Amino acid sequence: xxxxxxxxxxxxxxxxxxSTIRNTLIQDxxxxxxxxxxxxxxxxxxxxxxxxxxxxxxxxxxxxxxSKAYDLALELEDEERTQSAREIMISLSPxxxxxxxxxxxxxVADQVGVDAVLTLLSEQQxxxxxxxxxxxxxxxx
Numbered sequence: 001x002x003x004x005x006x007x008x009x010x011x012x013x014x015x016x017x018x019s020t021i022r023n024t025l026i027q028d029x030x031x032x033x034x035x036x037x038x039x040x041x042x043x044x045x046x047x048x049x050x051x052x053x054x055x056x057x058x059x060x061x062x063x064x065x066x067s068k069a070y071d072l073a074l075e076l077e078d079e080e081r082t083q084s085a086r087e088i089m090i091s092l093s094p095x096x097x098x099x100x101x102x103x104x105x106x107x108v109a110d111q112v113g114v115d116a117v118l119t120l121l122s123e124q125q126x127x128x129x130x131x132x133x134x135x136x137x138x139x140x141x
Contacts, residue, residue: 097116
């Protein structure tokens with residue numbers, strides 16, 4: 001409630017007071033695997049912090065957290081953050097990443113992400129990337 005009132009009252013979103021409250025809410029959402037619906041659309045510092053905390057919590061374990069960070073990076077329209085999240089997602093699960101990036105997860109297809117997964121799989125499996133692309137295109141339709 002304090003967060004909502006602060007944002008509604010046009011409080012400074014960089015203030016230590018609201019940052020502490022926001023960080024607690026973000027940590028709780030990550031711990032309990034809940035969405036970040038509480039983050040106001042105008043709260044760019046909050047989205048950045050949630051992105052950072054999600055990626056910290058995803059390294060070596062949670063694809064879901066990395067994909068949430070990816071979604072936040074897209075929302076922020078930050079290509080550098082988007083690419084970092086892509087790389088972590090792919091390192092955690094190429095299969096889930098391909099599914100996610102191909103648009104079958106209900107998102108707009110991310111061709112950069114699909115290409116990155118296909119490049120990795122091509123190298124790992126010794127299969128031509130063009131052949132893999134045709135398979136993805138065939139089964140994504």
